[in-house]
Amino acid sequence: MADEKGLTPRAEDFSAWYNEVVLRAELADYSPVRGSMVIRPFGYAIWENMQRALDDKFKATGHQNAYFPLLIPQGFIEREKEHVEGFAPEVAVVTHAGGRELEEPLVIRPTSETIIYSMFAKWVQSYRDLPVLINQWANVVRWEMRTRLFLRTSEFLWQEGHTAHATEAEAEEEALKMLGVYRTFMDEWMAMPPVLGRKSDSERFAGAVRTYSCEAMMQDNRALQAGTSHNLGQNFARQFDLRYQTEDGGEAYAWNTSWGVSTRLIGGLIMTHGDDLGVVVPPRLAPYQVVVVPISRTSEERTTVLEVADRVSDQLRAAGLRIHIDDRENMTPGAKFYEWERKGVPLRLEIGPRDVKRGEFVVVMRRPPAGQEPKISLAEAEGIVAIPGLLDEIQSAMLAAAIERREENSYRGVDDYGEFKEIMAGPGGFVYAGWCGSEECEERVQEETKATIRVLPFEEFRSPTEPDRCIACGGTSIEEAVWARSY
């Protein structure tokens, strides 16, 4: 079995490493359907933890979940001009159903703006009905030619927020607020610190007025677009007749936003934290935060050790932690260590007969904070009290390390295109450089270096000195841009 040999090291082939990690940590698998994946229980449990954290935040900001149809009349997709150009090439089309050819083909939703705003138009009559703040957890299909597990699959799971507001300012505030929610989630749950900003027009969502994005840096120094939030203006409201009676008795179109993150985040998590032994899951998202491995040779030892394992687990569970006792027989402790390491469980507790006698257990950290020993022995009572704090420490240290790595591989003040090309051809990274605002320069840079503008960064991410020249043409820069190769 493939399990017996190690993973391809990241430094040797990052892409091969990634696929091996996903398969061998049993996060996902290829399916018999081209471009579709199967999310296996361990991967799905990470998704469930992501969902819970995000869903709580959506509800805390006043959003409600609902569910809209999977199948959308083809004509709906075609109404918004940019939207159809963006999505028509990648839709899957249902032409037959119930044994007959359909009069109008239906497309499987690639995103749900059209069907959702057609319903909002039915529900919203007056300014009193606004804002409408809806979220949907759903599957979508976008027919991709080149697919990668989690990162780009023909079907994926996501959430899509859709809102309607009475004013442009409220819609803009909402779009930014939800981008902020994503950022908090990526920082504090995923330990995957994104750079935030606006997309250039060429990377805008098809149908949006403005697209905002969270861009995270992977360990190969490429960017991952991890979450986007769109100010849709009145583009969809006009096409779907989403009008309302204003407070002064007039009539106006509503203003919409939409925002989404997907199972792609799991790919981001792997490429942010994984190492040559496997995936490393931040404690707040780990399916199991602690795995207890009882060690024994005789059946008497097994009884004693399992009793302690149960007692310790119960107490940790009572402290709100997710615990698993790996009491499989016919499997060596070493094989178990190896499996949980590969699956990235934050803490392993080893309890053997000698530990029981001493009233201790051994804690092994999958990713110890910088400067700490991975393996420590703790007295039982003391250890139980210490573990929640240890998990918090690991979580914080993972974020700090990711920020440090991101900044080490970010380049500011680059004003020479030769140097820019060398970075992109070499180590890669985020290059903060000037841009004249023209699509021609974006295209030229992409052709020559494969890098694109990931975002026009928000104030807090900008360099102390604004660049004054476009990195490509040398013309006057109108805005600093974060350039990088991306997924």
Place this chain on the structure above:
Amino acid sequence: MADEKGLTPRAEDFSAWYNEVVLRAELADYSPVRGSMVIRPFGYAIWENMQRALDDKFKATGHQNAYFPLLIPQGFIEREKEHVEGFAPEVAVVTHAGGRELEEPLVIRPTSETIIYSMFAKWVQSYRDLPVLINQWANVVRWEMRTRLFLRTSEFLWQEGHTAHATEAEAEEEALKMLGVYRTFMDEWMAMPPVLGRKSDSERFAGAVRTYSCEAMMQDNRALQAGTSHNLGQNFARQFDLRYQTEDGGEAYAWNTSWGVSTRLIGGLIMTHGDDLGVVVPPRLAPYQVVVVPISRTSEERTTVLEVADRVSDQLRAAGLRIHIDDRENMTPGAKFYEWERKGVPLRLEIGPRDVKRGEFVVVMRRPPAGQEPKISLAEAEGIVAIPGLLDEIQSAMLAAAIERREENSYRGVDDYGEFKEIMAGPGGFVYAGWCGSEECEERVQEETKATIRVLPFEEFRSPTEPDRCIACGGTSIEEAVWARSY
């Protein structure tokens, strides 16, 4: 607006009443896509509560969630002979994707046995890999000609459990165990007590060896098939080559089960408990268990009353309840009462300036237990302590009332086909009567009375005296059957 007039009474037109309730309680809405529905936030919140309760029970019985592709190669569906006969007529088919015609059409899953067991075949090598206990929350599409909101829609949401076992006995035990989980959920959460049993061959799931079902009685005395669990034998294992190495070194096909419940349950909940004022949601599933309506005329009164409303709500929330303060301005208390009544919120708390002075609030029960006054005044501290118990009491009373109604409309010892026909043509209900085991008799009864065998009931539901004659042909009865018209 439709809101200003009452609902069509159930006694006048149960079906019209049902549609009006669903739309006016804002549980769901028709969509522009034929046969598909939109689940609105209040309806979806009920589904989320159902999901949480069921998911906890699935996990407590050792199951893990995963996710499998929406699109299934057409050839997969065709492998199991009965399966294709059952599902081929109602699938939706994707023939084009990414701008091209597909080489092999893909069907949108109507159920996922085929794709899931093809993956199990990849994962299971040895007896050590068994059992596999998986559940999936997903959408499915079955092209229905006549649709009803929640009860029968072309797309619906559901969960489908899929398991693989080493022995036939284990699979049988699993199928029955999960039927039991459904029953507990329907009894204790939905207050919708089902009758349990085995389906006759003509109503078996396409591809199963045995299908078990939970059948609940609606207020129009028709049966709703609310949840099913299937022992699939080795039918799918053989077609998808799901083999494993046995403990003694041989090779065998695994044994499968599948089981599911869907958003149809929301329809069942409405038809079990709703009345002529709207829906009535059992406390354990209510999106809001308590809605607080502050009542005031002046802005000083509003401040005082809202302060108390907040304090009371915080304490009830701390007790684990789901609370909503309806502080909408420009809306009369009466209009709010009407809205929450229609949406079936178990308890309404009215707090006005006089109540505040007295240190009291008024509690109004949507569905008071038999013999209790719906409206009571309680001192604040006492009321806060009493409310959780009151909700439990309401929950139990709803179950008791539903059992009573079911038994009142169940007929045992019917051995005359004339009498049987009169019941079916008249009030309807569950008739426990003999059956000779022939499909001809099932068909004849259905043609003549529209009733079918809902289940061959389990021991505990059977009549004290087994019938000895088939209700249709008068031949020897081999088993007691529950006959009813159904949804």
